[in-house]
Amino acid sequence: xxxxGAIRVGAGAGTSDDRLxxxxxxxxxxxxxxxxxxxxxxxxxxxxxxxxxxxxxxxxSPSLHNRLRMVLPACIKNGIRIVSNMGxxxxxxxxxxxxxxxxxxxxxxxxxxxxxxxxVSNMVKSRGDLxxxxxxxxxxxxxxxxxxxxxxxxxxxxxxxxxxxAPIVLSGRVADPSLFLAPMMHEYGWTLDDxxxxxxxxxxxxxxxCTASVTGGCFGWPGKKDxxxxxxxxxxxxxxxxxxxxxxxxxxxxxxxxxxxxxxxxLIYEIHDPxxxxxxxCVLDITGISLAQEAADRVRVTGARAKAATxxxxxxxxxxxxxxxxxxxxxxxIDAIARAxxxxxxxxxxxxxxxxxxxxxxxxxxxxxxxxxxxDIRPEPYEVRLRMAGRTYDRKAAHAIGFEVRALHMxxxxxxxxxxxxxxxxxxxxxxxxxxKNLVNAQVLVEGTL
Amino acid sequence: MTVRVxxxxxxxxxxxxxxxxxxxxxxxxxxxxxxDRELTVERVAKAFQHIAKGxxxxxxxRNLKAFNxxxxxxxxxxxxxxxxxxxxxxxxxxxxxxxxxxxxx
Numbered sequence: 032x033x034x035x036g037a038i039r040v041g042a043g044a045g046t047s048d049d050r051l052x053x054x055x056x057x058x059x060x061x062x063x064x065x066x067x068x069x070x071x072x073x074x075x076x077x078x079x080x081x082x083x084x085x086x087x088x089x090x091x092s093p094s095l096h097n098r099l100r101m102v103l104p105a106c107i108k109n110g111i112r113i114v115s116n117m118g119x120x121x122x123x124x125x126x127x128x129x130x131x132x133x134x135x136x137x138x139x140x141x142x143x144x145x146x147x148x149x150x151v152s153n154m155v156k157s158r159g160d161l162x163x164x165x166x167x168x169x170x171x172x173x174x175x176x177x178x179x180x181x182x183x184x185x186x187x188x189x190x191x192x193x194x195x196x197a198p199i200v201l202s203g204r205v206a207d208p209s210l211f212l213a214p215m216m217h218e219y220g221w222t223l224d225d226x227x228x229x230x231x232x233x234x235x236x237x238x239x240x241c242t243a244s245v246t247g248g249c250f251g252w253p254g255k256k257d258x259x260x261x262x263x264x265x266x267x268x269x270x271x272x273x274x275x276x277x278x279x280x281x282x283x284x285x286x287x288x289x290x291x292x293x294x295x296x297x298l299i300y301e302i303h304d305p306x307x308x309x310x311x312x313c314v315l316d317i318t319g320i321s322l323a324q325e326a327a328d329r330v331r332v333t334g335a336r337a338k339a340a341t342x343x344x345x346x347x348x349x350x351x352x353x354x355x356x357x358x359x360x361x362x363x364x365i366d367a368i369a370r371a372x373x374x375x376x377x378x379x380x381x382x383x384x385x386x387x388x389x390x391x392x393x394x395x396x397x398x399x400x401x402x403x404x405x406x407d408i409r410p411e412p413y414e415v416r417l418r419m420a421g422r423t424y425d426r427k428a429a430h431a432i433g434f435e436v437r438a439l440h441m442x443x444x445x446x447x448x449x450x451x452x453x454x455x456x457x458x459x460x461x462x463x464x465x466x467x468k469n470l471v472n473a474q475v476l477v478e479g480t481l
Numbered sequence: 482m483t484v485r486v487x488x489x490x491x492x493x494x495x496x497x498x499x500x501x502x503x504x505x506x507x508x509x510x511x512x513x514x515x516x517d518r519e520l521t522v523e524r525v526a527k528a529f530q531h532i533a534k535g536x537x538x539x540x541x542x543r544n545l546k547a548f549n550x551x552x553x554x555x556x557x558x559x560x561x562x563x564x565x566x567x568x569x570x571x572x573x574x575x576x577x578x579x580x581x582x583x584x585x586x
Contacts, residue, residue: 072560073560073561074560074561164498165498165499165559249493249571250493252491255491256491292491292506295504295506295545295546295547296491296492296493296504296506297493298545299493299495299502299504299506299542299545299547299549300493300495300502300504301495301496301497301502302495302502302549303497303500303502303538303549303551304538304540304551305540305542305549317542317545318542318543318544319544320544320545321544322545334544352561352562355562355564391557391558391562391564392564393557393564393565395566397566401565401566401567402566402567402572403531403532403572403573403575403576404531404532405531418566420564421564422562422564458561458562459561460559460561460562461498461559461561463498
């Protein structure tokens with residue numbers, strides 16, 4: 032049970048492919064006030080924009096159906112409000128889908144607050160002068176191939192949505208920590224200029240945003256960093272007080288571990304300059320943070336600092352950037368490596384002879400050097416998997432890679448086995464630009480009756 | 482005699498665009514000064530020379546008995562376009578842990 036005077040904000044997903052059961056356990060046993068589902072990777076909104084262009088009803092995270100079906104009954108019963116960016120490229124469509132799920136579950140007419148305005152694709156079309164952060168070039172060059180442009184909105188508009196009282200808040204692109212900070216601001220009336228509290232809430236959001244990463248997932252190492260009952264590891268939550276005090280913990284009775292070690296790994300995760308982690312709400316400084324084990328599975332976070340937010344939103348611009356083709360086949364036993372290397376050369380010759388060209392091409396020996404390179408210094412394994420991959424604007428050229436690798440069964444060195452079907456996928460590339468906040472019109476709509 | 486980063490610290494890798502960030506977190510606070518002295522940008526750059534072009538920045542985090550290494554041009558152009566198997570570079574923490582340093586004793 033949470034202590035009196037604290038609110039409890041839980042993490043129900045850290046990616047659209049996150050596990051579902053731990054979120055249900057948290058909703059059932061966590062004594063939560065809010066359950067946050069963070070479901071948008073960098074390119075997800077682009078992908079969902081393509082879905083929406085094929086079917087205007089779609090474009091929200093397809094995982095919304097299974098997630099809500101699983102947790103909604105417990106959330107409604109326990110009075111837990113749901114906050115999520117599962118709206119992706121179509122938050123209104125997502126809200127309609129969520130309401131239908133609630134109705135089908137016999138939960139009645141559930142209103143959903145919808146956050147709009149992150150989609151800035153129309154605006155950036157006329158702003159080819161914006162400079163891309165990654166390569167310093169003007170946005171102009173990728174505008175013809177643009178699929179989506181979405182600003183990372185902040186906690187302020189999420190607070191507005193929470194203020195409606197709707198049990199579910201759905202947005203598109205919102206910065207991950209902001210999803211968690213918003214319920215704290217809403218509950219306690221924190222404003223963005225109350226920097227010590229905004230800093231603590233943002234640090235808590237960053238600790239929670241990857242769910243199991245703070246409870247022993249992506250952490251364990253047998254004999255060195257043991258994790259008890261990792262198979263049943265639980266999801267985390269933060270106990271937050273009005274003064275900004277934060278304790279991170281996890282579902283009672285769940286597996287995994289939550290301690291200073293797991294929290295430290297997650298705190299530094301995806302941070303560059305630790306004095307300046309930029310979110311739409313503040314510029315967080317983690318160099319004064321202390322993590323202290325307060326009790327089993329409870330870590331207190333103190334000392335987060337922040338400077339005021341920057342005047343811009345980061346905008347992810349997604350665009351079509353050709354295709355990636357892949358093929359794989361295995362060699363085992365005596366001289367496996369030599370045969371795999373020879374096979375790779377044969378495929379390259381055959382692709383070249385057909386006139387196919389690639390912007391980037393890669394040959395991996397899985398089991399030797401596919402992760403960290405340097406095949407010449409690695410010990411020889413018993414078996415090896417040859418993987419070849421190339422990026423190109425020519426779909427035929429992309430397909431030919433997997434086709435020729437599979438053909439090694441009959442036309443390559445002896446004893447090739449287990450080739451995959453030729454694989455081709457669309458490349459949805461992402462670049463980012465900064466857009467002045469005053470150009471972005473974030474707003475809240477309510478679907479259904481409050 | 483040498484010691485590996487693995488013997489003294491744990492590590493996790495994260496990705497943003499084409500940049501990898503890799504934490505190094507001491508198991509015991511008393512090893513921080515040693516790593517501060519010996520786990521230099523040069524040693525890290527050498528370990529990652531076949532993976533990343535760099536540059537590399539090193540941020541000491543004394544409060545967390547940790548370091549944060551930010552390695553640019555490390556992810557084959559970034560998650561969305563990379564041809565690598567491990568597009569996020571999640572496995573890079575193991576390159577960091579395998580770095581050998583002079584014996585602290």
